Amino acid sequence: xxxxxxxxxxxxxxxxxxxxxxxxxxxxxxxxxxxxxxxxxxxxxxxxxxxxxxxxxxxxxxxxxxxxxxxxxxxxxxxxxxxxxxxxxxxxxxxxxxxxxxxxxxxxxxxxxxxxxxxxxxxxxxxxxxxxxxxxxxxxxxxxxxxxxxxxxxxxxxxxxxxxxxxxxxxxxxxxxxxxxxxxxxxxxxxxxxxxxxxxxxxxxxxxxxxxxxxxxxxxxxxxxxxxxxxxxxxxxxxxxxxxxxxxxxxxxxxxxxxxxxxxxxxxxxxxxxxxxxxxxxxxxxxxxxxxxxxxxxxxxxxxxxxxxxxxxxxxxxxxxxxxxxxxxxxxxxxxxxxxxxxxxxxxxxxxxxxxxxxxxxxxxxxxxxxxxxxxxxxxxxxxxxxxxxxxxxxxxxxxxxxxxxxxxxx
Numbered sequence: 001x002x003x004x005x006x007x008x009x010x011x012x013x014x015x016x017x018x019x020x021x022x023x024x025x026x027x028x029x030x031x032x033x034x035x036x037x038x039x040x041x042x043x044x045x046x047x048x049x050x051x052x053x054x055x056x057x058x059x060x061x062x063x064x065x066x067x068x069x070x071x072x073x074x075x076x077x078x079x080x081x082x083x084x085x086x087x088x089x090x091x092x093x094x095x096x097x098x099x100x101x102x103x104x105x106x107x108x109x110x111x112x113x114x115x116x117x118x119x120x121x122x123x124x125x126x127x128x129x130x131x132x133x134x135x136x137x138x139x140x141x142x143x144x145x146x147x148x149x150x151x152x153x154x155x156x157x158x159x160x161x162x163x164x165x166x167x168x169x170x171x172x173x174x175x176x177x178x179x180x181x182x183x184x185x186x187x188x189x190x191x192x193x194x195x196x197x198x199x200x201x202x203x204x205x206x207x208x209x210x211x212x213x214x215x216x217x218x219x220x221x222x223x224x225x226x227x228x229x230x231x232x233x234x235x236x237x238x239x240x241x242x243x244x245x246x247x248x249x250x251x252x253x254x255x256x257x258x259x260x261x262x263x264x265x266x267x268x269x270x271x272x273x274x275x276x277x278x279x280x281x282x283x284x285x286x287x288x289x290x291x292x293x294x295x296x297x298x299x300x301x302x303x304x305x306x307x308x309x310x311x312x313x314x315x316x317x318x319x320x321x322x323x324x325x326x327x328x329x330x331x332x333x334x335x336x337x338x339x340x341x342x343x344x345x346x347x348x349x350x351x352x353x354x355x356x357x358x359x360x361x362x363x364x365x366x367x368x369x370x371x372x373x374x375x376x377x378x379x380x381x382x383x384x385x386x387x388x389x390x391x392x393x394x395x396x397x398x399x400x401x402x403x404x405x406x407x408x409x410x411x
Contacts, residue, residue: 009136012191016131017140019189020124023085025147026182027092027120030175031061032155037163037171047105057109059353061095061116066349070205073122073342081127081193081338085120085186089179092118096176100169111172118179122341129329129337130194137329138273142322146262149318153255194334208340213331213392216385218344220286221324222351223382227289227375228317229355231296234368235310238296243303253307261314268319276391282323283386288316290379297372330392 009017042048042057076084092115099111125144132140162170208214239245239253272281292313299305325344332340362370 009132009139013132013136013140015189016128016191017143019185020128020140021143021147023182023185023190024121024124024144025151026178026185027089027118028148029151029155030092030096030178031115032152033159033162033171033175034168037159038168041163041168042105042108045105045108046103050105053105053109057105057112060109060112062349062352064113064116065119065121066346066353068117068119069122069345069349070339070342072119073126073338073340073345074205076123076126076338076342077336080195081123081130082186082190084123084338085127086183088118088120088123089183089186090118091115092120093176093179096172096179100172100176108168115175119345121345122338125325125341125345126329126337127190127193129326130334131191134330135273138269138322138326141324141326142265142269142318144325145318145321148321149258149262149314153251153258157251157255205339205343208332208336208343211331211340213390214328214340214343216389217324217328217331218347219385220320220382221344222347222354223378224289224317224320224324225348225351226355226358226378227293229352230359230362230371230375231293231313233356233359233363234296234300234371235306238300238306239303242301242306245303253310257307257311257314258318260311261318264315265318265322269322272323278323278327278391279386279389281319282327282389283383285316285319285323286379286382286386288312289320290376290383292316293372293375293379297369297376300368327392 038054038057042054047053072084072088095111095114095116095118097111098114099108102108102111125141128140128144129137159171162174166173209218236250239250245253268281268285272278292309295305295309295312299309325341328340328344329337358374359371362374
């Protein structure tokens with residue numbers, strides 16, 4: 001496929017990217033805020049002496065997200081993107097307020113389950129695809145992915161002082177308020193959404209699951225998060241051992257690494273989109289992950305090596321986090337975007353679970369090296385699968401958004 005010269009993003013696309021990234025960030029910040037402090041804070045609650053229950057409370061939202069991503073994606077195609085996003089954010093806010101006023105760990109578990117049931121990721125990403133032309137879609141996905149990385153680093157910085165000031169109540173209340181603020185932003189800042197897909201054009205689940213190109217991408221997001229969780233189970237301990245860096249100060253490494261990786265990823269995104277080199281950039285990014293896994297096997301005794309490897313990981317991770325959903329929307333098309341992204345996000349959630357469970361089992365029974373060798377093996381399989389990926393189809397006539405003056409706010 002020959003290279004093309006894309007136009008600049010118009011005001012609709014810029015507004016869509018900024019507003020939807022902010023909605024994503026507001027919701028994810030609420031989830032991330034409790035991660036640095038919850039395990040310690042839960043000890044003071046009735047039921048907090050049960051380590052298994054504490055772990056369930058921490059990860060419960062992930063279970064329900066994995067269950068509800070596909071139904072929410074299907075509903076986004078059937079009823080429209082914005083109504084589904086509003087419903088999911090209201091569920092998330094309700095769960096947050098229940099957890100805020102919980103006087104024991106069991107009610108916090110209920111709140112966390114409800115938080116996860118608000119699985120809006122497929123609807124938000126589908127709406128982002130609807131409102132952008134194909135030549136700019138990866139940029140928008142990069143904006144959304146970057147917001148997640150920045151919010152994660154921010155949560156490591158602000159969660160401890162917020163907890164000291166108001167306890168878990170303050171963190172969960174802020175989470176609920178941010179979710180309601182995201183609803184307001186959806187109506188006042190996000191451009192008008194397209195109508196729901198006609199019933200005759202909607203795809204079936206089997207068509208999405210067994211689509212050869214989509215299956216490659218669904219495996220990719222699964223593999224990416226298996227690698228992420230498995231790796232970051234071990235990196236904190238390595239930083240403490242190699243650099244004597246206290247856990248509370250790890251953000252001083254993560255935050256600069258994330259920000260610098262965003263700068264480096266921009267040329268890769270431009271090459272992929274402007275010159276239509278999606279497969280080359282994709283495979284190169286997975287190869288970087290492979291080098292990172294091997295680097296941690298031989299270099300995690302050095303603080304400098306760990307810092308460099310963390311940076312390289314974030315570069316590859318952020319490029320793939322932008323390319324994967326962009327390619328899903330291209331291969332699926334408007335008639336199946338919500339459903340395809342639902343399957344995609346389910347694969348992501350399963351990857352998070354498998355990365356934690358299998359990584360922990362390997363580390364305990366075979367040592368840390370086994371975790372990284374397993375990750376290297378996953379990367380090799382992923383490279384082989386990705387090498388046969390074809391170029392995504394062009395649907396410019398169907399994917400070009402209305403001109404800026406034709407867009408209005410609303411549902």
